[in-house]
Amino acid sequence: MNHIKQQIIVSGVGGQGVVFATRLLAEAAMEAGLNVLTSEDHGMAMRGGTVVSHVKVGAFRSPLIRRGQADVGLFLNRENLSVHRGLMKGAGRIFVNTDLPGEYLHCDATGLAKDAGAVVAANLVLLGYAVRTGGLFCTAKQAENVIMRISSPRQLELNLKAFRRGTGDRHEM
Amino acid sequence: MPSKDERIMMGNEAMGRGLVECGCEFFAAYPGTPSSEILTAAVGFAKETEAKMHLEWSVNEKVAYEASLAASYTGKRSAVAMKQVGLNVAADPFMRSAYLGTKGGFVLIAADDPGPHSSQTEQDSRFFARFAKIPVFDPACPAEAKAMIRQAFELSEKYEIPVMLRPTTRVCHARQNVSCDQPDSLNRAPYFEKNPGRWIATPQFIPELHRLLNEKIEKIAEEDAYRPRCFTGDKSKKEFSIIASGVAFAHAYDLLDDLGLSGKVDLYQVTLPYPLHKDFIEQIRSQYEKILVIEETYPVIETQLLDLRVQGRRTGLIPNRGELTPDVVQKALEQFLDVPPADTAPPAAVKGKRPSLCAGCPHRAAYYAIKTTFPRGIFPSDIGCYTLGMNFGAIDTCHCMGACISQGTGFYFAYAGEENPPAIVVSIGDSTFFHAGIPGLINAVFQKARFILVILDNATTAMTGNQPTPQVGIRADGSLGNPVLIPDILKACGVRFIRECDPYDMDALSSRLREADRYCRSEEGGIAVIISRHPCLLDRSAAGTQLVLAVEITEDCTGCEECLNEFECPALTADKAAGRVVIDENLCVGCGVCVSVCPMGAIVAREK
Ligand code: SF4
Ligand code: SF4
Numbered sequence: 049m050n051h052i053k054q055q056i057i058v059s060g061v062g063g064q065g066v067v068f069a070t071r072l073l074a075e076a077a078m079e080a081g082l083n084v085l086t087s088e089d090h091g092m093a094m095r096g097g098t099v100v101s102h103v104k105v106g107a108f109r110s111p112l113i114r115r116g117q118a119d120v121g122l123f124l125n126r127e128n129l130s131v132h133r134g135l136m137k138g139a140g141r142i143f144v145n146t147d148l149p150g151e152y153l154h155c156d157a158t159g160l161a162k163d164a165g166a167v168v169a170a171n172l173v174l175l176g177y178a179v180r181t182g183g184l185f186c187t188a189k190q191a192e193n194v195i196m197r198i199s200s201p202r203q204l205e206l207n208l209k210a211f212r213r214g215t216g217d218r219h220e221m
Numbered sequence: 222m223p224s225k226d227e228r229i230m231m232g233n234e235a236m237g238r239g240l241v242e243c244g245c246e247f248f249a250a251y252p253g254t255p256s257s258e259i260l261t262a263a264v265g266f267a268k269e270t271e272a273k274m275h276l277e278w279s280v281n282e283k284v285a286y287e288a289s290l291a292a293s294y295t296g297k298r299s300a301v302a303m304k305q306v307g308l309n310v311a312a313d314p315f316m317r318s319a320y321l322g323t324k325g326g327f328v329l330i331a332a333d334d335p336g337p338h339s340s341q342t343e344q345d346s347r348f349f350a351r352f353a354k355i356p357v358f359d360p361a362c363p364a365e366a367k368a369m370i371r372q373a374f375e376l377s378e379k380y381e382i383p384v385m386l387r388p389t390t391r392v393c394h395a396r397q398n399v400s401c402d403q404p405d406s407l408n409r410a411p412y413f414e415k416n417p418g419r420w421i422a423t424p425q426f427i428p429e430l431h432r433l434l435n436e437k438i439e440k441i442a443e444e445d446a447y448r449p450r451c452f453t454g455d456k457s458k459k460e461f462s463i464i465a466s467g468v469a470f471a472h473a474y475d476l477l478d479d480l481g482l483s484g485k486v487d488l489y490q491v492t493l494p495y496p497l498h499k500d501f502i503e504q505i506r507s508q509y510e511k512i513l514v515i516e517e518t519y520p521v522i523e524t525q526l527l528d529l530r531v532q533g534r535r536t537g538l539i540p541n542r543g544e545l546t547p548d549v550v551q552k553a554l555e556q557f558l559d560v561p562p563a564d565t566a567p568p569a570a571v572k573g574k575r576p577s578l579c580a581g582c583p584h585r586a587a588y589y590a591i592k593t594t595f596p597r598g599i600f601p602s603d604i605g606c607y608t609l610g611m612n613f614g615a616i617d618t619c620h621c622m623g624a625c626i627s628q629g630t631g632f633y634f635a636y637a638g639e640e641n642p643p644a645i646v647v648s649i650g651d652s653t654f655f656h657a658g659i660p661g662l663i664n665a666v667f668q669k670a671r672f673i674l675v676i677l678d679n680a681t682t683a684m685t686g687n688q689p690t691p692q693v694g695i696r697a698d699g700s701l702g703n704p705v706l707i708p709d710i711l712k713a714c715g716v717r718f719i720r721e722c723d724p725y726d727m728d729a730l731s732s733r734l735r736e737a738d739r740y741c742r743s744e745e746g747g748i749a750v751i752i753s754r755h756p757c758l759l760d761r762s763a764a765g766t767q768l769v770l771a772v773e774i775t776e777d778c779t780g781c782e783e784c785l786n787e788f789e790c791p792a793l794t795a796d797k798a799a800g801r802v803v804i805d806e807n808l809c810v811g812c813g814v815c816v817s818v819c820p821m822g823a824i825v826a827r828e829k
Binding site: 070071074075077078083084085086087088108109110111112113114115117167 | 227228229361362391392394395396397398468470471472474475476479546547548551807
């Protein structure tokens with residue numbers, strides 16, 4: 049039995065693909081044979097407010113991450129650090145979509161996504177980037193399997209391309 | 222994992238799946254966060270598994286409850302789902318259904334919203350269940366919510382009693398890996414057995430039905446299947462016990478693990494908070510000195526324990542309002558178990574961007590026209606996306622579904638004797654109007670009230686995920702219904718002034734509003750209704766058909782920010798450095814409505 053336990057937050061604003069990134073992580077956990085619980089802010093959040101999702105992989109029961117407990121943080125915009133950084137562990141790894149350096153790992157996911165075809169795929173670039181650094185519970189292969197399984201046919205090519213921009217795998221379909 | 226069908230499911234989807242798997246044949250609901258996706262999911266799963274099932278978005282929760290209850294009278298399994306305040310609307314059939322009971326299993330899903338995140342109260346439906354003398358399950362996660370649907374049907378059928386399942390927002394919206402099975406094929410032929418003493422139950426039958434109900438509840442409280450589950454400690458803290466239910470139990474479980482206390486103190490999960498298991502109550506009182514109860518949102522378990530040593534809401538260890546987040550539970554656990562606080566850093570002030578109506582939203586245009594036409598007006602409004610009109614001062618009240626129309630009557634008569642009374646402009650969404658607005662309108666017409674009623678008709682229930690309204694004529698499963706038209710209803714309610722207008726044309730709407738005001742104040746005046754009609758932009762197909770303009774802000778912008786403060790389109794943002802306003806191309810839908818908002822004429826639009 050696998051004893052991995054990992055708590056991940058995905059932070060952004062409505063329309064940035066927090067929900068899709070969260071779903072992808074959940075499916076990847078299942079793909080890896082792990083239990084998973086996720087939750088995200090709903091309702092008014094879809095009208096453009098701040099959104100954060102919690103992903104708990106492994107033997108957890110509660111769907112929420114307590115302050116100071118997240119192992120990994122994926123920030124789809126830098127402004128959200130001021131709002132959600134408090135959820136991170138001191139030793140937690142923070143990945144930010146920005147070209148500005150700071151106390152975090154970062155990549156210009158929006159720029160790379162634009163390059164790959166559409167800014168909306170910045171979420172996948174950032175995910176790919178986090179996977180590449182070994183910060184996430186899953187492998188690039190598992191994540192790609194999930195992308196292929198859950199993307200709409202219209203989005204599949206873009207999603208894979210964006211994810212590979214993040215992992216640095218220039219080999220495209 | 223070969224043949225095992227495991228899927229990531231939202232709590233609401235898991236419950237929808239549970240209903241289909243249990244052979245439920247009638248399922249009605251009214252949308253409301255956090256419960257809305259249950260019915261949509263059931264529609265999908267019924268199609269997938271070819272289950273035979275009637276599924277409907279009813280016009281309101283009372284209607285949904287009554288329809289579903291009658292289906293149970295025929296022996297079929299039936300269910301109804303709503304959010305907690307929806308149960309207030311359905312309170313009448315709900316309370317009585319405990320006395321009369323059911324035949325086929327009948328499950329009520331009432332989704333609570335501690336916090337609240339998107340509700341007008343944070344009431345605890347388990348309390349309502351106790352008030353009604355109806356058993357209630359309290360799931361801690363999506364997989365459990367699905368499993369409890371089956372337990373609820375079985376309990377309901379064993380005792381012929383309605384059973385409530387009370388998930389909270391965190392359970393409804395959490396996602397989890399959940400395993401799926403094929404639906405039971407019960408193939409029950411409908412059989413309604415006439416029994417006037419029970420199904421009519423005039424007052425003389427009630428004492429006996431009440432006696433029976435009490436007996437059922439007594440027996441259920443003795444069922445060992447619903448005795449709280451114990452996660453036993455190693456006796457190192459043997460005088461302590463923690464009793465929790467719902468997602469608060471899940472938080473407590475993870476927290477004890479984090480604090481290094483799992484397996485040291487006895488932790489109980491209550492799955493059926495009412496009626497609380499009888500022997501369990503005795504056991505807790507005799508076995509422990511220190512007892513902590515953690516539950517959302519009101520003290521339901523706590524008050525059934527009838528023990529003054531119990532710590533919880535009564536003693537203030539658990540706050541008496543708000544959601545029990547892991548941070549809150551942590552503090553309570555540390556105090557109760559007398560362990561040093563892990564960290565004392567104050568929680569980060571979670572202040573995100575405030576939500577606002579979408580860019581190009583037709584409601585914004587309607588509101589801007591209303592408030593600029595009547596600067597002195599009183600604006601009762603109602604529940605839906607359009608409540609966000611409060612951000613820019615376009616609405617003055619919001620109470621409960623349909624209340625704004627009755628409030629219009631109240632305001633009208635309160636000001637009626639005054640010289641030059643303010644214009645009263647009531648705004649209500651189309652779905653809310655169908656839900657509970659019609660009786661208020663009949664009353665207003667009958668009482669000779671005079672006000673303007675603007676029906677914001679965007680042809681959907683946008684707030685909760687765009688469920689179609691009766692006027693649209695499409696049913697929950699996508700099949701056609703008989704459309705019921707708002708103008709026909711208005712005429713039948715006795716309204717004599719009815720106008721329609723697209724709010725994107727704000728000048729036209731403004732002149733309709735002035736015309737309506739003159740009508741209200743004229744000798745023969747009464748209720749004036751304007752149907753402000755434009756589809757919700759979240760409805761992709763409708764949005765695709767509308768004209769898209771190229772909109773720009775010219776050098777004439779003085780940075781007065783009138784457009785930001787009074788109109789608040791999210792596509793308009795201040796460029797503080799430049800002292801002007803700019804348009805965010807990614808958000809702007811090119812509706813062109815803002816053009817008439819700028820006093821400097823700095824916003825210009827042209828056809829692309
Ligand atoms: S666009 Fe018009 S209303 Fe908005 S800040 Fe500029 S001048 Fe003022
Ligand atoms: S045209 Fe004006 S009102 Fe319409 S979406 Fe663009 S900025 Fe907003």
